[in-house]
Amino acid sequence: MITKDTILKIIKYAAKAPSGHNTQPWKFKIGNDSISILPDFTRALLVVDSDNHALYISLGCALENLIIAANQFDYETKVTIHNNGNETFIQIDLYQVEEIKKTDLFNFIVKRQVTRNKYNPEKIQKEVLRELFDDVLDKCVQVKLFLSKTEIETLTPYIIEGTNLQFNNKAFVKELVSWVRFSEKEVLLKGDGLWSASMGLPNMGRCVGNFVMKNFVTAKSEAKRWEKIISKSEGFALFMVEKNDPEHWIKLGQAFQRFGLMATKMNIKHAHVNMPCEELPVREKMIQNFQLYEYTPLLLIRFGYSNPLPYSYRRNINEIIIKS
Ligand SMILES: Cc1cc2nc3c(=O)[nH]c(=O)nc-3n(C[C@H](O)[C@H](O)[C@H](O)COP(=O)(O)O)c2cc1C
Incomplete structure (x- = not known):
């Protein structure tokens, strides 16, 4: 039987996964030689993610980390993905084996981060992109890449329209x-959320922060900021x-997490530009204009080279475990 210590270690790696607004919308239930990942709807983002697609993508990211960590511990x-009528959840049965194929992506679970600064004008080689x-x-799950300046420019109006709608x-x-x-x-107190330092902003306290967000961060200022960021990105990947x-949102989360870990291994930074996917009229326009008919685009990711930012925090493991 798998020891409690190993189970806890595996869950800690799973919880290093990314999640929308760093809500960490998961609970882990420990069974006999199994772990289930359950959605925590008290942490749902009712406005930006009203159908919970981002929530389930986040569970998929945690699942991918969990599988990689379990393999690492043999x-x-x-x-198995279950649906009990109210919610979809994931059960992972664990079997100890003598020999198992491990991936070095394990080493990058703790090093991965979403890096929100401007990227350097350094080309990514074709072989690197292929890998x-x-x-x-x-x-x-499919990914559509936008690599040339002209391709990237075709995304700009959707990003700006999505930003305007949101702000x-x-x-x-x-x-x-x-x-x-x-x-x-x-x-430190909450262990979740978007820490200003990991967004490249100074510490300012909630009062000043609220004032700045309400008075200085406008649709216009955001659109300007995004135009600069877009022009500095080496490529964009649209995950669909x-x-x-x-079930497919979870699969997309797994694929996205493999991308995030591989990018970290290759010293390539990435960050989200999801507004055109989150705002339904804009998503629909992208589907029509890029002729994506059979696919639904859910994440738009920019990538390139840059320096790291401070890491975001995670909650204490006791807060994410359901005792059965
Ligand atoms: C499904 C999903 C949606 C996300 N959406 C955004 C987004 O719209 N904008 C953004 O800056 N980051 C977005 N993120 C990144 C999270 O904010 C980030 O993962 C979280 O703050 C934890 O930080 P870390 O990934 O660096 O550990 C998203 C992540 C996931 C998994």
């Missing part, structure tokens, strides 16, 4: 601000699913 995994996306695709929506800004942690004290349901 456990083979069998994954980066080699293991990302899955039968039900002109008071409910979106309120939800976003509620997840920003404006000081190290606040992030064949079917828009929780």
